Amino acid sequence: MASSMILPVISLGSVAFALSVIILYISKKFHVEEDPMVEIINDMLPGVNCGACGLPGCMAFAEELVKTKNTNLTCPPGGSDLVSALGSKLGLQMAEVEPVTCVVLCQGTHNVVKPTAEYVGIQDCWAATQTFVGPKQCPYSCVGLGSCIAYCDFGAMSLEDGIIKIDDELCTGCGACIPACPTKVLALIPKKDKQIFIACNSHDKGAVAKKYCSAACIACQKCLKACDLDAITMDNNLAVINQEACNGCAKCVEVCPVEVNCIIERKASTLIEEEMKKAG
Amino acid sequence: MEILLIVVSAVFVNNVVFARFLGICPYIGVSKKLDTAIGMGFAVTFVMTLGSAIAYLLYKGILVPYKIEFMQTVMFILVIASLVQVVEIVLKKVSKVLYASLGIFLPLITTNCAILGVAILANQGDYNFFESVLFSFFSAMGFILAIVLFAGIREKLETADVPTPFKNVPISFVVAAILSMAFMGFSGLVK
Numbered sequence: 509m510a511s512s513m514i515l516p517v518i519s520l521g522s523v524a525f526a527l528s529v530i531i532l533y534i535s536k537k538f539h540v541e542e543d544p545m546v547e548i549i550n551d552m553l554p555g556v557n558c559g560a561c562g563l564p565g566c567m568a569f570a571e572e573l574v575k576t577k578n579t580n581l582t583c584p585p586g587g588s589d590l591v592s593a594l595g596s597k598l599g600l601q602m603a604e605v606e607p608v609t610c611v612v613l614c615q616g617t618h619n620v621v622k623p624t625a626e627y628v629g630i631q632d633c634w635a636a637t638q639t640f641v642g643p644k645q646c647p648y649s650c651v652g653l654g655s656c657i658a659y660c661d662f663g664a665m666s667l668e669d670g671i672i673k674i675d676d677e678l679c680t681g682c683g684a685c686i687p688a689c690p691t692k693v694l695a696l697i698p699k700k701d702k703q704i705f706i707a708c709n710s711h712d713k714g715a716v717a718k719k720y721c722s723a724a725c726i727a728c729q730k731c732l733k734a735c736d737l738d739a740i741t742m743d744n745n746l747a748v749i750n751q752e753a754c755n756g757c758a759k760c761v762e763v764c765p766v767e768v769n770c771i772i773e774r775k776a777s778t779l780i781e782e783e784m785k786k787a788g
Numbered sequence: 789m790e791i792l793l794i795v796v797s798a799v800f801v802n803n804v805v806f807a808r809f810l811g812i813c814p815y816i817g818v819s820k821k822l823d824t825a826i827g828m829g830f831a832v833t834f835v836m837t838l839g840s841a842i843a844y845l846l847y848k849g850i851l852v853p854y855k856i857e858f859m860q861t862v863m864f865i866l867v868i869a870s871l872v873q874v875v876e877i878v879l880k881k882v883s884k885v886l887y888a889s890l891g892i893f894l895p896l897i898t899t900n901c902a903i904l905g906v907a908i909l910a911n912q913g914d915y916n917f918f919e920s921v922l923f924s925f926f927s928a929m930g931f932i933l934a935i936v937l938f939a940g941i942r943e944k945l946e947t948a949d950v951p952t953p954f955k956n957v958p959i960s961f962v963v964a965a966i967l968s969m970a971f972m973g974f975s976g977l978v979k
Contacts, residue, residue, distance in 0.1 A: 516856050523846065523863060527870040534874050538881035630947055
């Protein structure tokens with residue numbers, strides 16, 4: 509009995525010992541020096557691997573930051589607080605990041621833009637735009653099937669009445685959703701208390717655009733003349749606001765003649781609360 | 789001729805996934821995307837070939853002379869687990885690119901039953917050393933074939949209109965069963 513047990517025990521034990529010696533030797537011989545800082549930085553990052561920094565994942569960002577000490581690296585989901593915290597950890601003066609949010613450059617809800625036909629194919633914006641112009645007559649509009657929603661790691665996007673709606677509180681401005689849109693109606697603009705932007709993406713001439721959508725920019729240039737700072741320009745039949753020059757006076761919003769005003773003035777929730785208080 | 793038989797048998801007739809039902813976990817788990825499926829396939833190939841070569845030497849060198857063949861399962865698990873460790877350490881130093889592309893799959897292979905299964909099978913059939921290495925290498929090729937075919941189908945399934953209760957894994961199992969039946973057409977080709 510004892511002898512039949514000894515052999516397996518010894519053989520297994522010796523093989524295990526030999527292997528452990530080999531692993532020990534190899535791990536010493538092939539040891540890779542790793543900066544413990546990388547792990548610390550990685551733990552501080554949001555860990556959503558959104559790729560907004562331009563690097564493949566948070567770990568890559570941590571490695572890059574520790575290795576190159578590049579002060580221009582930014583983490584849009586983490587915001588300026590995180591970046592400055594990272595900077596102080598590494599003893600670096602990080603570049604200022606201006607927070608941005610994502611906005612939808614389309615107001616083509618079901619009753620605003622005319623539909624083409626009922627679409628019953630694959631429920632995906634890219635597939636829908638390939639069949640014909642898409643479910644809506646405007647070829648520049650938000651297709652409204654929500655292909656971008658899956659790209660948002662923060663749950664900030666939802667479909668509402670045929671267009672995408674972005675929750676400002678949840679949006680971190682990472683920009684991961686932008687390449688997911690076939691008609692390019694998503695854009696990043698600086699996060700301000702008062703955001704003014706043209707919520708239209710149509711490059712069609714005014715007469716054409718007006719036929720299919722009552723919220724389309726008709727390129728009348730009224731806003732352009734109303735702006736004291738020359739912050740608005742025309743680009744191929746579409747008004748464009750230079751966000752850096754805009755001071756949020758909202759004069760352009762008043763003059764816009766389009767039925768469903770295509771210039772949107774959006775106030776941050778904090779600002780709205782303040783105004784409510786003032787008004788009583 | 790003998791070699792050709794081994795190759796055809798390992799890749800098609802006795803395919804690890806479709807005929808022996810080994811390694812179903814990674815087969816279902818990492819076949820969502822073609823890229824990761826290929827990555828997993830190569831990691832498996834690497835460890836499977838090396839693992840059964842060493843297992844063969846241990847089996848013929850220690851287990852058979854001392855008549856303790858019943859120890860093979862424990863012994864092979866030990867070998868495979870340490871081998872994965874070694875490969876990971878070496879790869880991290882030698883080829884950072886390959887290490888990064890295999891990523892999480894490498895440690896996962898430790899518990900991949902296809903590796904142990906092939907190591908045992910390679911010893912059961914009366915192969916010499918060269919043949920057993922060949923057998924395990926082409927078994928791994930069979931695994932790659934299976935997982936890549938399946939990943940390609942699953943990518944198409946993503947856009948298919950599948951009834952809600954069957955979405956994702958259930959429909960994958962149905963597809964895997966049909967694929968497996970297709971591969972049964974090869975049975976009887978090689979003994």
